[in-house]
Amino acid sequence: MGRIRRVGSVKQELLQKSKEAALSAVQIFNNPNISFKAETYIVLMIIAWTYLLHAFYRSTGIEYRYFQTQANGKRKFDRTKNGAYKFWELERCLNDESSPLDKDTSNNLRFLIGIRHEIEHQMTTRIDDILSAKFQACCLNYDEYLRKLFNDSTMQRHLSFSLQFSSISDEQKEMLSDKKDLPGNIKSYILNFDKLLSDVEYGSPKYAYRILFVPKTANRKGQADQVIEFVKADSELAEKVNAHYAVIKETERPKFLPGQIVSYVQSKGYGKFRMHEHTMLVKQEDAKNTAKGFGVMIAGKDWRWYQSWLDFVLDHCQKNKSLYEGPVSLKKRA
Template identity: 45%
Template sequence: MLAYFTWPTRSINHREIAQIRTGAKHRQIEPASPEALAAFLSAWPEVEPGTGLSLDADQLLVKARDAMVAAVQTFNSAGLSFRAELFIVTSIIAWTYLMHAALKKEGVDVRYWEGSGRDRKVKTTPGGGKKYWELGQCLRHAKCRLDVGTKNNLFYLLEIRHEIEHRSTDRSLDAALSAKLQACCINFNDALKQLYGAKYGLERNLSLALQFASLDPEQVGAVRSADLPPHLATVMDAFEAQLTPEQYSDPRYAYRVAMVPRHANRASAADIVAELVPSGSDAAEEINRVLLRETERTKYRPGDILKKAHEAGHRYFKMHDHTTLWQRLDAKNPAKHFGVDVAGTWYWYESWLQHVLKVLGERAAAYAASMPRL
């Protein structure tokens, strides 16, 4: 009996079997029919190879692991052009299954209900199936044990998923989202091991992805200048404008890695593809300084633009002049990426500040050229 009914997430002992035999427990349950017994024995053991998880009782956990493996394998597949979108949709399915399993383990009912009293019943889908919580609802529950950085990462990807669902994208998001997607993978694996044990981690299932190209300066420049669809750029900027500097730099939110080509000084290290730099070292601090400088987008209010212009010597430049300039150039058009609207407040990017200073510099040069020489 122990062999038939025990697996890693469910342990059955002799005491429980004795209680069933004597009728102390489950007396009301009828014995299985010979047909049901034969069906059970013919299907046993219904467990996942490698983990021993029950494909029936642990199906949420099995599906969660399978979905995340599928998401990573899809993203790493050669020849696909819209890998980020495919990864996001599949990984959110994986996280939803994992959160349903984890919350049920905490005694939380993850179904939607309607009505009250005797009329209370589970909400159903148009097809008649039970309606369960979406991922966002799971993340907001008090018994969700994920850390803030992991939640921020998932809320960010959910925002992108909503845009993908309702608007078609005409260019790849892979480069722009890679740090968030990598964090999503690591967070999922850590959550699996934290909630269920180290033996359920996925690091043994998936290895380092290989590629045909190295990251040369031209390639990195192309990644940085990726022309995102305006509506997605607005969503990304609006979400990150709400984060504190600590939340933005949290590796749980976005996992950023600096890759520096190097020649091995020792024969034993010649085949090492990646080398981890100790946190807090001089090299790590310099890498962090460069990464923050290249990924953080400084935002300016109109008064900040005027202050910078005055510091550059353009004391005559007033708020009215600034308003006239951005209106004439349609600078608040999201397609131009000069700024972003965050909760009804407009913020200008560094690109707009530099454009303003360029215009003012050209005006000053033209004015100086028009003055008569003494």
């Protein structure tokens, strides 16, 4: 029991430090009085992601310290000159086959790691506008995986659009060509990294979150102006800009009945996950707590589940394959 508590304690400490680093990154980047914000943001978010993945590996029992296997089969852990363990850096965490991150999120982080390598050797000019789409994606990705891996939604209220005193440029290549004082190594790195991505990977909002802002004034007195213009996904404007921007869709979130959740999960090969198992998981996770954002009560009496709960259930089954894998059983539970 002592070891279990220790593992949990370290995991919670890592998560707390991770969230503090992420919040500091956002607060600094949104501070108009700081000019060295992009560089600071990158360093702090890399720390935040590193601790987040350390917490994940800790909770799943994966060794994330460097070590050498000796002839007798025992591990000899690598240490610093002062005797501390050498833990995996973020890139090593991403490279591990057990990494829980999807490819687009990993691409975003690998890009930022490469930028950090470039800027740590020399001073840079302002690169905030050039990289802001990647920064926004990094933020949203972090919040998604904090919720997905640890069911922690405390960061959402801190992630918002900040007010800017500068206009927003059109395309990355045009921005790069306009930035005459941008260091050549930074410009080359950005263009070369993007070239290696497929069109699908480059266009993913998890790699770079690009939003179209449309200047607009209210048509009537007393009508509030909106900073963000919502464009219909099937509109002519959306078709023109969709190649370079993520168009925000103003749409109703899909909702699922419990039976639909169970049927979908069973269709993925987890036939032993039945309605009983679903009910027990709901109780175990306190999933109907509205603060967790897994679902909503309709008309005060009927509960419906969001996609986030379906993803959570599927992830739970994947992590417990030995319990749920198999064909759908037609027998009733005793």
